[in-house]
């Protein structure tokens with residue numbers, strides 16, 4: 001088996017590469033998803049027998065202001081991956097986002113109807129659809145991935161540690177640490193499941209999450225202030241993009257979802273914000 005893992009420098013990809021043997025880690029120098037036509041040729045040259053696509057343009061505001069780039073990376077390149085996979089009978093694992101939903105309902109299941117309200121969600125949804133046209137595929141939908149990059153829990157931690165206040169909006173999602181996401185995903189991938197599955201943390205509001213971060217790291221929660229709207233953001237965000245994870249919990253028999261399990265993996269010693 002020749003396992004190609006794209007996005008090997010990313011939060012998820014860098015964890016995934018540790019969990020498989022015989023892997024070809026690929027970064028944008030090896031396969032640049034901005035050039036979908038070349039992606040097909042690159043795959044044809046490398047000839048992987050399993051593709052785990054962890055690469056994406058994940059900056060939600062940048063996707064809104066540079067739609068062509070977002071389209072190429074998140075929509076058209078998955079289409080090239082699908083074309084290669086169908087021609088060569090290859091299995092593809094692909095990661096999707098809670099931002100394919102409009103956020104009016106929350107608790108989205110694998111069968112909920114997407115209705116993106118920003119271009120990141122739209123471009124990812126088109127990528128999901130391309131991958132779902134492959135006979136042997138698995139789309140893993142997730143939410144609020146945090147790991148090494150600048151992200152919500154690290155910003156909350158750093159500001160509270162430095163005695164600064166932090167404004168958080170009371171919207172809901174299902175955050176998960178990249179290490180738990182990678183391990184839970186690899187369990188499901190190795191079980192040969194096909195179709196679509198949600199793998200994320202448990203549903204929580206950003207305000208409550210910030211409070212739990214403060215409690216976990218013994219910081220002062222009184223500096224957490226509620227804000228009624230996202231400030232300084234170009235793209236609209238869903239108010240409740242939380243995912244239901246009943247199916248994943250019935251397959252994965254360890255705790256990948258609780259706030260504690262995920263926060264315990266947060267590496268605050270090597271903080272580079």
Ligand SMILES: NC(=O)c1ccc[n+]([C@@H]2O[C@H](COP(=O)([O-])OP(=O)(O)OC[C@H]3O[C@@H](n4cnc5c(N)ncnc54)[C@H](OP(=O)(O)O)[C@@H]3O)[C@@H](O)[C@H]2O)c1
Nearest residue numbers: 007009010011012028032033034055056095097142144145
């Ligand atoms: N982060 C979240 O909160 C979140 C939430 C829901 C779903 N997801 C999904 O989960 C998956 C993994 O996300 P993540 O948090 O690991 O993202 P990430 O840390 O931003 O990593 C994205 C990866 O994609 C690579 N990439 C970006 N543009 C590329 C290009 N043109 N060609 C090749 N590679 C390129 C990046 O390479 P560079 O390092 O060179 O930029 C990086 O390795 C994605 O499918 C994402 O949509 C993420």
